[in-house]
Amino acid sequence: MLMYELARTGDGFISLAEVSATQKVSQGYLEQIVIPLREHGLVQGKRGFGGGYKLARPAAEITVGEIVKVAEGPVAPVKCMHEDFSDCDCPDDCRARLVWQKVGDAIEGVLNSITLHDLVEGAAHIEQKGDIDHE
Amino acid sequence: MLMYELARTGDGFISLAEVSATQKVSQGYLEQIVIPLREHGLVQGKRGFGGGYKLARPAAEITVGEIVKVAEGPVAPVKCMHEDFSDCDCPDDCRARLVWQKVGDAIEGVLNSITLHDLVEGAAHIEQKGDIDHE
DNA sequence: ATCTAATCCTATTATTCTACTAGGATTATA
DNA sequence: TATAATCCTAGTAGAATAATAGGATTAGAT
Numbered sequence: 001m002l003m004y005e006l007a008r009t010g011d012g013f014i015s016l017a018e019v020s021a022t023q024k025v026s027q028g029y030l031e032q033i034v035i036p037l038r039e040h041g042l043v044q045g046k047r048g049f050g051g052g053y054k055l056a057r058p059a060a061e062i063t064v065g066e067i068v069k070v071a072e073g074p075v076a077p078v079k080c081m082h083e084d085f086s087d088c089d090c091p092d093d094c095r096a097r098l099v100w101q102k103v104g105d106a107i108e109g110v111l112n113s114i115t116l117h118d119l120v121e122g123a124a125h126i127e128q129k130g131d132i133d134h135e
Numbered sequence: 136m137l138m139y140e141l142a143r144t145g146d147g148f149i150s151l152a153e154v155s156a157t158q159k160v161s162q163g164y165l166e167q168i169v170i171p172l173r174e175h176g177l178v179q180g181k182r183g184f185g186g187g188y189k190l191a192r193p194a195a196e197i198t199v200g201e202i203v204k205v206a207e208g209p210v211a212p213v214k215c216m217h218e219d220f221s222d223c224d225c226p227d228d229c230r231a232r233l234v235w236q237k238v239g240d241a242i243e244g245v246l247n248s249i250t251l252h253d254l255v256e257g258a259a260h261i262e263q264k265g266d267i268d269h270e
Numbered sequence: 271a272t273c274t275a276a277t278c279c280t281a282t283t284a285t286t287c288t289a290c291t292a293g294g295a296t297t298a299t300a
Numbered sequence: 301t302a303t304a305a306t307c308c309t310a311g312t313a314g315a316a317t318a319a320t321a322g323g324a325t326t327a328g329a330t
Contacts, residue, residue: 004230015305029290031307038307047306048298064234095139095254098261099199099246106241111234119230126233150276164319166278173278182277183327 001025002033003067006043007059007116013052033071040070059120065111075111076104136160137168138202141178142194142251148187168206175205194255200246210246211239 005019020027034053037043044056068075074082078100118126140154155162172178179191203210209217213235253261
């Protein structure tokens with residue numbers, strides 16, 4: 001929602017105090033959340049009076065998948081999908097891994113298909129876009 | 136993996152001690168895991184000597200989605216998607232909810248498309264089956 | 271009858287994750 | 301030089317996960 005807020009408000013630098021007021025999240029928490037986003041070049045920070053944050057790239061070029069990956073790590077639903085799974089006792093032909101592989105791919109597919117620009121544009125656009133037919 | 140084990144070994148009653156030995160999970164933990172599966176009619180238990188568990192329905196009719204839902208609750212990636220979201224402060228047009236809705240649908244689609252029978256048959260079958268094309 | 275193999279039931283714990291709070295150091299503008 | 305902001309580090313409360321522990325009940329075998 002921090003990234004959405006930066007995308008929604010446009011081009012200038014927005015302070016975390018403003019985002020905190022709009023999105024009902026404490027400023028201190030936002031300060032932690034923004035660290036990896038800055039380190040991975042998704043946002044640009046400006047210190048001092050009149051400072052704040054803004055998107056480092058156009059909203060249409062930033063996907064939700066990228067944000068989630070940077071902010072929360074790999075989207076894989078289980079650890080042994082992305083860590084070295086030497087500690088995972090499951091065998092080479094582990095059936096569960098097959099399932100989680102497919103689930104992870106599906107999640108990534110959805111997240112990577114939605115950009116910040118899509119979110120700002122609204123629901124209708126998203127519904128039409130990357131829709132998947134199951135059953 | 137408990138359910139997979141019951142599907143793999145076939146028709147008779149399998150004791151949790153056997154599953155514990157094969158799948159490297161303690162029997163006590165399996166006993167807890169099996170409770171909701173029994174209560175929701177996915178497995179049938181038989182007490183006493185020679186007892187154990189077996190699938191209550193054919194493996195081809197039990198999807199991984201059903202198992203996950205029974206064992207771990209709704210597959211929705213965030214709480215406010217399935218609980219009453221009165222405690223969720225997000226507005227009616229919350230953009231995040233749109234995203235999680237699509238993610239949840241994608242996960243359910245994958246899980247519901249895979250049956251225990253598919254898992255027993257092996258990897259190749261699953262790959263062909265419910266595959267989704269992203270990007 | 272009674273021994274035994276098994277399910278069934280309840281409580282407790284250790285570890286990890288998430289969502290925070292607290293307090294300060296640094297930087298840039300007015 | 302005051303102030304508004306980022307930047308940095310540490311700690312904490314609550315919940316979830318993955319167990320362990322100890323026992324009660326049931327059904328078959330001897």
